[in-house]
Amino acid sequence: MPFDFRRFDIYRKVPKDLTQPTYTGAIISICCCLFILFLFLSELTGFITTEVVNELYVDDPDKDSGGKIDVSLNISLPNLHCELVGLDIQDEMGRHEVGHIDNSMRIPVNNGAGCRFEGHFSINKEVSQQSDIQGRMFQ
Numbered sequence: 001m002p003f004d005f006r007r008f009d010i011y012r013k014v015p016k017d018l019t020q021p022t023y024t025g026a027i028i029s030i031c032c033c034l035f036i037l038f039l040f041l042s043e044l045t046g047f048i049t050t051e052v053v054n055e056l057y058v059d060d061p062d063k064d065s066g067g068k069i070d071v072s073l074n075i076s077l078p079n080l081h082c083e084l085v086g087l088d089i090q091d092e093m094g095r096h097e098v099g100h101i102d103n104s105m106r107i108p109v110n111n112g113a114g115c116r117f118e119g120h121f122s123i124n125k126e127v128s129q130q131s132d133i134q135g136r137m138f139q
Contacts, residue, residue, distance in 0.1 A: 078114035
């Protein structure tokens with residue numbers, strides 16, 4: 001007598017004449033389909049939407065040297081006019097400069113519809129903590 005592997009089948013077929021549709025089964029099926037559609041659309045909108053983050057954290061690998069960190073910044077903003085672009089510098093040592101303009105240039109791109117911002121500056125380096133540069137657009 002050979003061993004029959006078919007007895008391990010957990011998805012057995014039920015003959016059509018033994019099944020019948022019910023209202024409860026239809027409601028559960030419709031609710032499941034709507035829930036799957038909701039999950040799909042919420043994940044799709046989360047994937048498509050963009051998030052604007054206006055912080056840049058700078059961590060110097062040479063933490064023992066002390067002093068300042070030199071930063072060079074070159075950002076192209078193709079749909080933002082140059083008069084709206086600016087730079088604020090803040091570090092953890094207490095320095096806070098609003099509208100930093102030393103060693104910075106605003107170069108129009110896309111026939112004046114956009115701007116390329118270039119800047120060079122130094123921030124205080126800390127021994128135990130991270131310094132951060134916050135750039136923001138201002139009017």
